Amino acid sequence: MSHFSFTQRSGCSEILELLDISNLLVLNDTVARKTNAWTKHEAISVILSHSQSAEELLKRRKVTRESILKYLTEHGMAVSTSSSKQQLIDDALLYWIQPLATSSHLLPFQLSAETARSVTPLVHSSSPTQTTSSPGTFPCNRRVCNTCRFTSSLDFIQGPNQSFQVQQRFTCTSFNLVYCIRCFRCQLLYIGETKRRLGDRFAQHLRSVRTNQPGVPVAQHFNSPSHSESDLSVLGLLHCHDYVQRKCEEQQLILHLGSLHPSGMNIDMSNF
Structure with missing residues (x-):
């Protein structure tokens, strides 16, 4: 059973999109051994469905430090290029909390x-x-x-x-x-x-x-x-x-x- 907030799921999906298909398919096999995926979209869906949490997913070896760094940079986060992978994961988790404070129009879905x-x-x-x-x-x-x-x-x-x-x-x-x-x-x-x-x-x-x-x-x-x-x-x-x-x-x-x-x-x- 996965435990993602909406913003965590959306953010993790974007990070997974930055990985190449070979890494995604290997990650798919690791996370969900009995569920086959043939396309990038299918692999991302399966990985998210079978991951326990955003933090657990981002700590996976196939989710590269570079992909998390690129995601945060593209979203305007001021992060150091020398940050460790764990520091970048912490930054991402905190970033996914911040948007909620200004989303007074948040929809039920x-x-x-x-x-x-x-x-x-x-x-x-x-x-x-x-x-x-x-x-x-x-x-x-x-x-x-x-x-x-x-x-x-x-x-x-x-x-x-x-x-x-x-x-x-x-x-x-x-x-x-x-x-x-x-x-x-x-x-x-x-x-x-x-x-x-x-x-x-x-x-x-x-x-x-x-x-x-x-x-x-x-x-x-x-x-x-x-x-x-x-x-x-x-x-x-x-x-x-x-x-x-x-x-x-x-x-x-x-x-x-x-x-x-x-x-x-x-x-x-x-x-x-």
Whole structure:
């Protein structure tokens, strides 16, 4: 099962186009031994379908340093010609995150595969990981957990723009995920991501609310007139595999749901 965002898949396709056909066919045989390809287009399609992630694909020996460098240069990225292949891979992965911050016109079909599975009413298939018959976010029931009472078992979120169907199960101890903070009183949303446990990240938000930390969107909202921490709820949206996927999914969901200020609590694409 491949895990590419739309921008990652598009970018990797362009890089593969820069390889000669002999390297592509060898790469095709390596990645998908039982799937034959006879043309460049077929080979690229098969390789993308059978690769686990953009990073895993770019690290393949047949994907040359020169092809990644040429791709980044053609896209106007300021990269050093002496950069190592790993540095160029890191640059590409970060570049594929950046366009999302300015794509407020992002169309539904441009959502990554993980997000698209949970967008309603577009796609209704279940996620391949962490899916159970009871999706939603539930208390971990640890003896000392300040997050349990704030968890929400909702499996459907309606934003100002569009909706999102939660298809995975989370608890306070889930980690490496995209999450949502929701206001009971006015239904405003905040979308965030964390590699830590959900409970640990939420505890940080809760402290900011209780201390009314200046310049922090969530703290400001729940300290506004008629609001308090009792209006807080938190739920997981998507399990992720790494930092790059978390940032891609977070930014796409901010745009898809419409949680940017003033319709939501996200001030920008990288706020607290």
